[in-house]
Amino acid sequence: MAVLVKIPTQLRAAAGGSAETEVSGATVAEALNGLYERHGELRERISNEDGSLRRFVNVYLAGEDIRFLEGLQTPVPDGAELTILPAVAGG
């Protein structure tokens, strides 16, 4: 499955300057692994050692927070868009 991953500005330096990259994977976890294989430095920025997402990292599948779906195990359809964003407080 081809998945487009959108990379936030804060991580672009660690991703060779790319704003987005296409990877393959059937789930969010597989897609993220694809991303880490391409840009190794991103793994420790985004993930904890056990593979879970860091506390202040939010991942959205087609605009929906994956925590409302099946988390990292959420299936990703072909051509889907994954967005990685920092958690920001607001109000």
Place this chain on the structure above:
Amino acid sequence: MAVSHLQCKECKTQYPLEALYVCEQCFGPLEVAYDHSRSSLDVGELRRRIQGGPQNIWRYADFLPLAGGPPGPSGRLASRVGLPAGCTPLIRADRLAERLGLREVWVKNDAANPTHSFKDRVVSVAVTRARELGFETIACASTGNLANSVAAHGAALGMDSYVFIPANLEEQKILATGIYGTKLVGVNGGYDDVNRLCTELSAERDWAFVNINLRPYYAEGSKTLAFEIAEQLGWELPDRCVVPVASGSLFTKIARGFEEWSELGLIEGESFPRMNGAQAEGCSPVASAYADGRDVCRPVKPDTIAKSLAIGNPADGPYALDLARRTGGGVDAVSDEEIRAGIKLLAETTGVFTETAGGVTTAVLAKLAARGDIDPDERVVLVITGDGLKTLDAVRDSFETYKIDPSVEAFERTVPEAVTV
């Protein structure tokens, strides 16, 4: 000025004082760090300087993240440029205390700000810093109160502004934003959708999103609520503070303000207030995590009349939980019905009409009192963050209006008189 650098709250990596908000190493939030070692350690002199300052938040400029000090050319008149916030009343609420079986309750009425909510504090600081950094356009993602404030500050300072809100916001908040001539954008979705959109946009536009890329500066503005409470209580801290929690930023920054002044010796006494957070049941990710003993908040889809607190994905949630536990406070949630009753209780006993968020806070105070969590001798401060005129639907049909013809006979026939002399 004592402001020193930005620092990651998690891994402590340091950054320059620019429009940055996320740590590139660990994605943790950035905070402003200060070096007060060169400030005067003469407490008396520091207090006199504060008391001699302007009647707004710029009297606390030593503790705010501005490179150039208070805004304007020079002197005390200058600190009145723009839309200065703060110096709102701290009211002793004996009738409310009596109703709740408590002895000493104070209401910090932050509805008495230029756009009728505490957001003017944070926006004043963020916008002033944005100008220092050379931005010409300000923007925000908002649940309503922030929208009012950003639009008004843009007008006062002659800056362009873009305000993004959930399209289904209360009419009063939409009207009280658009009137200032901002570019108002209603987004189909909830606040968390608006926030995500604006986080993406902030990377693409050279704008100062006050609560995104200017967030470290913005959040510091909330400390001024703590400074005012302490100053108004005669350089003392309350025993307990009840504060509404949406993202958790206000709650944690009020405590930070108390801590900063305690560390500098500006405050008498040793004990630290118990910090109680207040949420609506329809959006209570922090209260749920507190009740379950978790230190991470599970995001929720909000469904509550307290729209200004409807943040389902609270970024400062972990810090809010830590604060509540560390100070012996807590985080509680109340139903929409209790929120309406809270608005009424505050209005009937203090003459302060608050919006739904204040109903949440008042209802949580009532809940704590009813549960016996508050020692009657405690000095309690209730932080009221916004004006009831912003959420009129919440009180519609909550009382009866007598309709009569203009005659004494009609009046006497229709209106029961409580006291006949």
